[in-house]
Amino acid sequence: xxxxxxxxxxxxxxxxxxxxxxxxxxxxxxxxxxxxxxxxxxxxxxxxxxxxxxxxxxxxxxxxxxxxxxxxxxxxxxxxxxxxxxxxxxxxxxxxxxxxxxxxxxxxxxxxxxxxxxxxxxxxxxxxxxxxxxxxxxxxxxxxxxxxxxxxxxxxxxxxxxxxxxxxxxxxxxxxxxxxxxxxxxxxxxxxxxxxxxxxxxxxxxxxxxxxxxxxxxx
Amino acid sequence: xxxxxxxxxxxxxxxxxxxxxxxxxxxxxxxxxxxxxxxxxxxxxxxxxxxxxxxxxxxxxxxxxxxxxxxxxxxxxxxxxxxxxxxxxxxxxxxxxxxxxxxxxxxxxxxxxxxxxxxxxxxxxxxxxxxxxxxxxxxxxxxxxxxxxxxxxxxxxxxxxxxxxxxxxxxxxxxxxxxxxxxxxxxxxxxxxxxxxxxxxxxxxxxxxxxxxxxxxxxxxxx
Numbered sequence: 001x002x003x004x005x006x007x008x009x010x011x012x013x014x015x016x017x018x019x020x021x022x023x024x025x026x027x028x029x030x031x032x033x034x035x036x037x038x039x040x041x042x043x044x045x046x047x048x049x050x051x052x053x054x055x056x057x058x059x060x061x062x063x064x065x066x067x068x069x070x071x072x073x074x075x076x077x078x079x080x081x082x083x084x085x086x087x088x089x090x091x092x093x094x095x096x097x098x099x100x101x102x103x104x105x106x107x108x109x110x111x112x113x114x115x116x117x118x119x120x121x122x123x124x125x126x127x128x129x130x131x132x133x134x135x136x137x138x139x140x141x142x143x144x145x146x147x148x149x150x151x152x153x154x155x156x157x158x159x160x161x162x163x164x165x166x167x168x169x170x171x172x173x174x175x176x177x178x179x180x181x182x183x184x185x186x187x188x189x190x191x192x193x194x195x196x197x198x199x200x201x202x203x204x205x206x207x208x209x210x211x212x213x214x215x216x217x218x219x
Numbered sequence: 220x221x222x223x224x225x226x227x228x229x230x231x232x233x234x235x236x237x238x239x240x241x242x243x244x245x246x247x248x249x250x251x252x253x254x255x256x257x258x259x260x261x262x263x264x265x266x267x268x269x270x271x272x273x274x275x276x277x278x279x280x281x282x283x284x285x286x287x288x289x290x291x292x293x294x295x296x297x298x299x300x301x302x303x304x305x306x307x308x309x310x311x312x313x314x315x316x317x318x319x320x321x322x323x324x325x326x327x328x329x330x331x332x333x334x335x336x337x338x339x340x341x342x343x344x345x346x347x348x349x350x351x352x353x354x355x356x357x358x359x360x361x362x363x364x365x366x367x368x369x370x371x372x373x374x375x376x377x378x379x380x381x382x383x384x385x386x387x388x389x390x391x392x393x394x395x396x397x398x399x400x401x402x403x404x405x406x407x408x409x410x411x412x413x414x415x416x417x418x419x420x421x422x423x424x425x426x427x428x429x430x431x432x433x434x435x436x437x438x439x440x441x442x
Contacts, residue, residue: 050320062309064309064312064316066319069315069319070312073312076311089296089297090279090282090293092292092296093284093293096292097286100286100288
């Protein structure tokens, strides 16, 4: 029986992009449905009644919510190729720790860079760059956080790279200047088809940010 | 069961540390417990958890694992008997979902209920009650989230059963009423009655005293 896999997403969302990278790495055939977050579909509201957020993966009628939970689910179900988590428990814990770190910290600091001004924005900038430096340290000399292939941390962190241009422009700084290894890692990942076809154009993301700023009356 | 050099850095009043203790006890793992003074953190703690500098940290054979949810999954994978997470990937995803709900929704709401006053406190309390009603749905009429015995969500969220009555006593307001949250009420009783939980709860009077001081500090700093 063929699997029915549906992904509900919203194109600029880094959380949706994570799920797309994971599905592409595993070669899963799925249907993508773009959600209008101003007018959420009945399927979204039924699949994620508690948070009403994307992404949601619908696998044979069963909904899975929360992007990192979805990515781990994908890794566990489609376990015949491209493992996203290492084999051994300690290394798996290590990967989960850093994926959680990227997840918690990047969104928070990034939001402050985009939406705040003055001291709050500066704190956001500092926090963001401190996090990237820690992640650079964690990457070390490896080609990917997952070692020789993409792992959970790569999948969790990569989609935020589409938002770097927006952070840089709003915050007036350069990620490449401060954290060149991170940019090198992003470029390396983009050579993979699973990544290049899942990530959004940073310019389009910036245009979307401009639309949001206008809508909320933020400079 | 020997844990081959398992150490837990903790603090007696931390619910995050308690979660890890329950996970270790469920597996019957022997461990060395190191109490940290959070106002004067040990060099070892700062070395083992250089990113967050917090407890709990589990150290297994010199290798540290930080963040309570990560630690619990590590324990579950290292020692495969008495599983904490379900076997089925969908059920695992659901367990992780509810654990995340406790972390990201319930904890900020109960913290706000505890640390604010007046209208702000009321808002947070309504949010906390709403979250508990949602959690009740997750229970689906089972004794525990794990079924007949405690599982991942019970380990992650069970501290609520002990802490909420403490908070209620300190703020002088009832949050969990039997009539409006009957299943959560029952879950609280079943959690507190579970053997490994009963034997590892922090002393109530000490906890109340500490939380009272903490609350005064929080209210004072926002004045």
